Amino acid sequence: MHDKQFMRETAVEAAHAFRAGRLGRRSFLAICGLAGVTLPSVLAGRAEAAAGEIILWNWGGQSEECHGSAIGVPFTAETGMPLRFDTSGPLQGKIKEMVDSGNVTADVCDGDLFDAVALGASGHLEPIDYSVVSKEKTLPEYALEFGVSIILYGYAFMYDTEAWGENPPRDWADFFDLEKFPGQRSLYKWANGALEAALMADGVAPEALYPLDIDRALTRITAIRDNTIYWGSGSEAHDMIVNGEVSMGMVWQNRGRAIEERTNGRYRMVMNQAIAMPGAYIVPKGNPGGREAVMKFIAVSQSVEAQLGLFSCLGMTPTNPEAIARITPGDAPWAITSAENRPRIVLNDPVWWGQNGDAAVNAFLEAIS
Template sequence: MTDNFEKDCLDILEAKAARGEISRRRFTQIAAFVLAGAPLALKAKGAQAAANELVFVNWGGDAGKAYDAAYGAPFLKEAGVTVKQDGSGPTEGAIEAQVKSGKPSWDIVDADPFSAEALGKKGLMEEIDYSIVDKNKMRPGFGWKYSASTYFFSYIIAYDASKFGDKVPTGMADFFDVEKFPGKRSLYKWGAGMWEAALLADGVAPDKLYPLDLDRAHKKLAAFKDNVVSYWGGGAESQSVLLNGEASMALIWSTRASLIEQDSGGSIKFVWDQGLISPGAMGVVKGNPGGKETAMKFIASAQDPAKQIVMFDMLGQGPANPAADALIPADKKRLNPVDPENMKKQIALDMAWYETNYGPALDAYTKIISA
């Protein structure tokens, strides 16, 4: 999930930069962090950690610029530790290869919590030291044994309001109801959140979703196939299928919500009702060269709400620290997936379920949508 989502964040950031969309507030925040510290840390594929250095592995592109501005430069000033950005992608296989080599060059990884937990149980990740990382600076339930939440995004309903008059969808039952809300639909190619959406539409109560009844979900999805015009794999695809009129509704990443609203002149809107919240997290590679304690201190530093606001401004990521909610301007709160008003309408994806079941579930889902 993180791989595809992070790459989409980069697309958004690059597009904003190309259009010169840098607000005074965003510029002030980034400048304050960067100018207060030393020059930006090196962003390099395969970066090697040296003394007083950490290598933070993310999904590449301009993500390194955002992570440097928000977290890297401030940590250099605070702790005297340079954080090098490695954009080669912390897949499960790559992390495992790092550790099994006996000489890992990575320290911290931007990982799906369920991936970090699975790797941790294999002895490939360090346990999060909650005497350094503060659980009180996390939303309840989003701190795990081998990973700590650092941002959020959601799968939400976007719809073409020009086709439905005054009618507004209020949940997944409406998404699957083509009589009440006519037109084609678009779903996520890689399954996450789609099983939950199908089950919610089929009448399963939010607090009874897990463990997911995959047979029931796949039956619902198979029966709905004729109404699906596309299964998108990236945010730009989900956006275009609505903008070009192919679909009247789509389940999209929340980071695309404001963009699609803007590009459609306001005719395409979105709702948080029964949105599905997904967390991103940082984990520490077992035996990392920069040292476990230093890596934990970096994660703790990244809990600063003002730093997480930089990530919200640059990549649209919802902050993990609830104290950051008050720092988001009133006109931007509606775009934050974990704003209290938005969060209370949604359901969090169960990372423990995904840790155990995602691979086989995706295989079955792929067969259905490909048939």
């Protein structure tokens, strides 16, 4: 195994040297032979391309395995380039720091579309090349200049059927109503989704949510603050519900199915008024793998198979309309934009969040702490 790794590295080193002109073609081919790079791939120029690789910056855990099998395998088959991972989580501040420092080590970030709006405006991102990436393979709202949505996650809430089995809560108005449904609640800590939920509970029509009225939302949120706890990670949200700390809790929509199935349906997710969030691929300015390769990677991740793979692996809903159409009836209730869910959910506006997210998060923190 170590030998294989060593040989691979040797070949990659040699390819770099060859490209930089430090190594003759003959020696390069000899090293490739030594390293066991097959002749057809050399002829097709793939060993030369092996100098390139794409590094996907994601959140680790299951996502590494899922991105590898759903996107990495077809991408490598098509281009010969390996997909590697940096699993430290591409938060906005980290992307900005990486680009500002001039030492860019990731090619593509598994981020949010609002990151694309915020960091695109400040000059930290490469624009998406829509001659390679397709605007038709995502939702029309979610093909932006500096980022394209590949999958959707979202915010929904779950309730305990043992507490509310006979008269279950149906929407955010019920979630925020402590008289009709006394008990504890949980919300996401960094404002996303919680502001939209509070406004819908306050009677704002789903199509009239944006621009968000932050003050109005916070009034609603502080009204139930004494009965609310706040989570920062998906597993924390999960624990709060199954440990009985709350009788209704907000979750990341794509995780709801696992909670429901693992507890034999004791905890149920309410998809009505769920907020769909566009997860997006964004490219830090000056990515090491080059523009051409990374755009190719994004195009592969738009394919129907890749998107269905991510849906079955991570529960995140495809954005490619063709992939959505291929979701089976059994899976449809869990896909946030399936035909049955689409009329009752809300699409997040990444432009508003990209421009106002900083103020919204700080106002939210101020109100809950």
